[in-house]
Every structure is written in structure tokens, then in C-alpha cells.
């Protein structure tokens with residue numbers, strides 16, 4: 001189908017570009033993209049891809065909107081605090097461009113959900129904030145020969161590389177053994193909004209090149225940028241024949257256990273923000289969850305389609321997503337947070353303990 | 367004896383008096399760090415190594431594009447003409 005008059009007008013300023021043109025615009029309309037993470041990078045990536053007319057975008061994120069996101073995540077505003085990020089993002093993105101299809105999945109990225117992410121798309125774009133989650137996506141992309149555009153940023157620095165399985169090194173070739181608990185995090189180190197727009201734009205530019213059948217510029221290269229002196233270093237990286245993901249057949253068990261608990265550090269003053277991740281997607285009945293919460297006498301803060309936030313007591317606020325992931329902001333302990341979670345999800349909603357599978361010996365990332 | 371070429375990314379160049387390309391004799395990566403430390407000051411060691419003398423977790427050294435974490439870390443041997451660079455792992459977003 002040719003572009004409609006409306007589409008011609010909407011995309012006119014990029015159709016005139018030699019790099020895109022009419023043919024390119026049609027390719028973008030047919031394109032299917034997965035964006036993992038709609039935080040600091042993902043906000044800008046999603047906005048650009050949707051505004052440019054990429055026909056289908058799948059977005060995955062486990063987080064809810066917090067006030068401390070708003071300085072760098074312009075899809076969200078004050079009225080959307082406590083909503084699931086994917087839900088808030090989808091709403092805004094469809095306002096920007098009603099002509100695209102968006103799948104919004106409120107899930108945490110691990111080796112299982114990464115498989116889900118890469119299914120039925122042409123390319124995967126990185127908006128994550130964790131190296132371990134990226135390893136999972138990288139592994140799924142290598143397994144399914146799916147291009148993966150890596151990008152990341154913290155403080156004033158950022159990095160990007162384009163991974164074409166079979167041709168370029170993969171993310172594990174670049175960073176073989178990194179661990180989240182050994183790397184700096186935005187929650188404590190901070191992040192400059194400008195490095196996010198810079199890196200996300202580079203990721204989008206690489207993505208569009210691949211979608212249009214052109215050569216990406218960062219294939220086999222690791223780009224490192226620093227805003228402090230606006231420096232750009234591009235280093236050629238080689239595939240390692242010892243890489244457990246892309247080179248050694250069944251070479252290493254790279255899977256990491258699904259974490260029961262992750263602490264999102266320093267997000268709210270005086271409180272801890274804990275994320276509880278059940279073993280699998282619980283696909284909760286949100287209507288029933290609302291009833292349980294209301295009947296329990298808890299004050300409902302925000303009620304979205306895929307997330308519900310309520311005040312448990314004066315110390316604790318809880319957001320539960322449809323997937324069963326919960327974000328608990330509390331002055332109490334992890335044990336208390338788990339007890340509250342079990343009370344609602346197991347006792348009241350009737351989900352079995354084995355499905356939940358959250359262990360109390362928690363791994364806390366701080 | 368031929369020399370190894372260290373390509374210094376800008377974010378580290380202040381450690382090396384602004385130099386962006388340094389030629390030196392070194393038989394392995396550890397040796398390279400020590401030579402650089404002798405030449406440019408103790409800051410080099412502090413910036414690159416942790417308290418136990420290992421390469422800092424956040425840093426990666428690439429020899430001809432290959433991460434030395436695959437090849438013995440600081441013990442990775444260097445040959446004349448090898449191109450070495452150092453970049454941090456970036457994982458935020």
C-alpha cells in the first residue's frame with residue numbers, strides 16, 4: 001500500500017532526505033522493532049522511532065514512573081507518577097503518532113522474557129539500565145540472529161555498539177564478565193539528560209540504517225562519548241573465540257538466576273525502593289487485584305490498565321504490575337515487603353507459592 | 367625491541383599529560399601499567415587497578431580489539447606492534 005496523503009505530509013521532512021526517501025518510509029512502516037527498557041534512553045528511542053513512523057514497536061519495562069525520572073524522561077509527567085512506565089509511554093506515544101502499533105509489556109528482562117522480546121521483530125534496541133539484563137537480551141539476539149543495537153549512559157559518559165550476530169562481536173565479546181553490583185549506577189552516580197539524548201539518537205540512527213538495509217556505522221566498533229569535553233572515541237572490537245555467548249558452543253552457563261529482590265538504590269529520600277520479581281509472568285487479574293486492595297481498606301493511588309499503586313500503611317507504598325512484579329517503597333525491611341506481597345498475591349489473589357517463587361534470601365543491589 | 371602502542375581515549379588523557387598515543391616496551395598488560403605508572407605517576411595505577419592490584423571491574427583493556435578478560439587479564443602478553451586501548455564498561459540507561 002502506498003503512503004496516504006496524511007502520511008506523506010506527516011513524514012515529508014524525512015521523505016525528502018536522500019537517506020530515507022519514499023522507499024525508506026515504506027520500509028519503516030513495515031518495520032517491527034523491540035525496545036527493551038523505556039527509561040532514560042528508551043524514552044527518547046521510543047519517541048523518535050514512533051514519530052518517524054516505525055509501524056510496530058514492542059516495549060518492555062518493569063518499572064513504574066517516579067518523580068526522580070522526570071528530569072530526563074519526557075514521555076512522563078507529574079500526572080503519570082506511579083503508573084507502569086510501559087503504560088504511560090504507550091499512551092503518550094500514541095498521541096505522538098496514532099498510526100503505529102505499540103505492544104506494552106510490564107515485564108522484567110531475564111533469559112526467558114528476552115526470548116519473548118526478540119520474537120517476531122526485525123531488530124532489538126537497548127534502553128536497559130543493567131548489564132545482566134543486557135546479557136540476556138544479547139544471548140537471545142545471538143541465538144535468533146537478531147540485530148541488537150547496544151547503548152548505555154551514566155553520569156556524562158555513554159557507549160554504543162551495533163551487534164550483528166555472525167558478523168560482529170556480541171556484547172559479551174565487548175564486556176565478558178561485567179556484573180551490575182560492580183558497576184556504577186544512575187541512582188547513585190547520576191546521569192546528565194544530554195548524554196541520554198545523544199546516545200539514544202545514535203541508537204535510533206543505527207536502527208534506522210539497519211531497517212533501511214544500509215550499513216550500520218557501529219558494527220564491530222565500540223563508541224565511547226564523554227560530554228565533559230564532548231569527546232568521541234570509536235574502538236574496533238574483535239569477536240572473541242572464547243566468548244560463551246557467540247563463539248563457544250554450549251560453552252558456558254551464562255544464565256543468571258532470576259533475582260527475587262532488587263533494590264533500586266537511593267530513589268526516594270528516607271525510603272528504600274525494592275523490586276520483587278516472581279519466577280514467571282503471573283498475568284494477574286487486575287480487576288480482582290483492585291477489589292482485594294479496596295476491600296482491604298488500602299487507599300488506591302493510581303489505577304492503570306497494567307498496574308495498581310496503593311498505600312499499604314504510613315511506611316509503605318506498593319505498586320503491583322500485571323506481570324506480578326511489585327515495586328515497594330518502604331521504610332521497613334525486605335521481610336516486611338515480602339510479607340505484604342505474599343499477603344496480597346498469594347493469600348488474596350490465590351497465586352500459588354511455587355508460581356511466585358520469591359526467595360527471602362534476597363540479593364540486594366545497592 | 368618493537369613497541370606496543372597505547373591508544374588513550376580522551377577520558378583518560380589527563381593521566382598521560384594529554385597524550386593520545388603512547389609507545390612503550392611491555393611484555394604484558396601488567397608490565398604496561400607499571401611502565402606507564404613509572405613514566406606518568408602513581409595516579410595511573412590508582413586509576414586503573416583496584417586495591418588488590420587487579421584491573422578495576424569497570425575498566426576493560428582491549429589488545430588489538432580483544433578484551434584481555436578472555437586472555438588472562440593483566441597477564442595477557444603483548445607483542446611489538448600491538449594496539450592497546452582502555453575503556454570503561456557503561457551499563458546505565
Ligand SMILES: [Zn+2]
Nearest residue numbers: 170173243246
Ligand atoms: Zn560474543
